[in-house]
Amino acid sequence: MMIRTSAKSPSKLGLHLSRGFIYALIIFLLLMTFVPIWMLMVNATRSTTEIQQGISFWPSTHLIENYRILGSKGINIFKGFSNSMFVSVTTTLITVYFSFLTAYALVVYEFKGKKFFNNFIIVLVLIPTQLSIIGFYQYMSKLGLTDNYASLILPTIANAGGVFFAKQYFESMLIQDLIDAARIDGASEIGIFHKIMMPLAIPGAATFGIFAFVFAWNNFFNAFILISSFDKYTLPMLVQTLRGDVYRTEYGAIYVGLAITIVPILIVYALFSRYIVSGIAMGAVRE
């Protein structure tokens, strides 16, 4: 009770005023977040003529037509979509599996050099790895792996951020008893990981998987440097070609192309935002 009374020192009016201000700011930020995205969606449904006539926040009826124009000028957005899907799904499976395997080793076993390895993971998280892309490119071209999805997928076996995340997750599950019980039952070590720990870690693996997927889906730089044949282009690379001369005046088609890249993400987020938001904090807190 004491707390209540002493806490009410600022006047009620002041409290109302600051609340009003905060809600106004929230609305302003929401507008700023959604007006550009909404414009993108609406313009994807409007014809180029309509777009040229002026702004509208109301959808029109030309979505299908715009999509046809998009396809008629040489961009196969569906192919790009399935390319991106393939790269993102494989990357996600590989990086989730190996991140959790590595993290499991760090949480469950005691071995020489473990502490060093732990610190090493933190250092790796903090190092700008993209800057070695040129050396990576030349090395991949020697191996004949440029213009090959392997050069995008295989490096994610060693994902320091993923190990960091998975370690936090395993540490938050109390697991030693389960492991001991499984050992008494005669399970092999890798069997314990596959049959007991990995199924238990599925919520964490799924959360991290969403991040891995979104990252791979959105990744432009690496694909832009490593992939060269047009039929292997991923979505972000197609977005970059949408800016070219062929589409100069086809605004409706451009907006459809852009919308296709973000709609899957919007759907994933609408379904899983709770896990995603809690997952963001997990990588950072309790360092």
Added chain:
Amino acid sequence: MRLLKIRRNTYGYFFITPFIIGFLVFGLYPLYNTFALSFTNTTLMNASSAEYIGLDNFKRLFADDFFMKGVTNTWLLWILNFTPQIGIALLLSAWFTNARLKIKGVGLWRALFYLPNLLMPATIAALFFSLFQFYGPVNQAIVQLGIVDEAVHFLQKVSVARILVIFIQWWMWYGQTTIIIMAGIAAIPVHLYEAAMVDGATGPQMFRRITLPLLKPILIYVFVTSLVGGMQMFDIPFLLTDQRGGPSSSIMTNNILMYMKFSSSKGHIGAASSVGVLVFIMTTVVALGIFFVMRDRNIPSERKKKEKTLRPLRTQMAELKAQE
């Protein structure tokens, strides 16, 4: 029994082996290769006849304003988006976690603020490019509303290009920063605030004396990860204008310069590597330096630290009460 345990622990090595091999093959060797290439005049054409040229690539970079311009641009664009980002994130987190204000819908707001972070940067750059084109919607709107008489060539103006990059980066990241800081605040023991409230501390006092000091590790984490990302900024400035960081190289970042050297007609991968090497060294030194120097000071004993943060507050309160 003991022997069994030791033998079992060798599984630790087995399980981290794929990671280590992956790192050596796809992480360390490419990094070494980038350093090695930076001392040669390798191009995509002369791969077999490339020569060792010592520090020539680096000398050339420093002799040319272009490199310094790239570095300056990158720092400028990063600092000017990070400062408002951490500012608004701190404000929002302080408000959202304030028990007196009782803001409604906090979970929903922060989830919505985070959304732009998930969208494809290439798409966002293309979207803002379309919005701010000469015949784009922004020009249509301001002409229709009579704000200007004639459409503006927004993307040819240095200041507009920079502000847009800064805005987009801010727009994409402040939601995430807010979520991380809120999680950090949630991890602070409630009894600290209760104790302070018993002593009559106000909201801002508690924020400055309890929240901020205890948030330090989180703030360092946010700072360093943002810095590392910021130094590699590419998609937005590259795709927003002419793919060269124009107008007048005003948004040409480190990575854009590296890419331009790589994609030049001859493909100067030696020179491109030297850009990567310098930026790598700069970023790593600053990031690891900040992270370990600031963090180690924190570690000794969390408990003592909390005491320390509380003590000045307590004495201050006592003084205030005495004055009454």
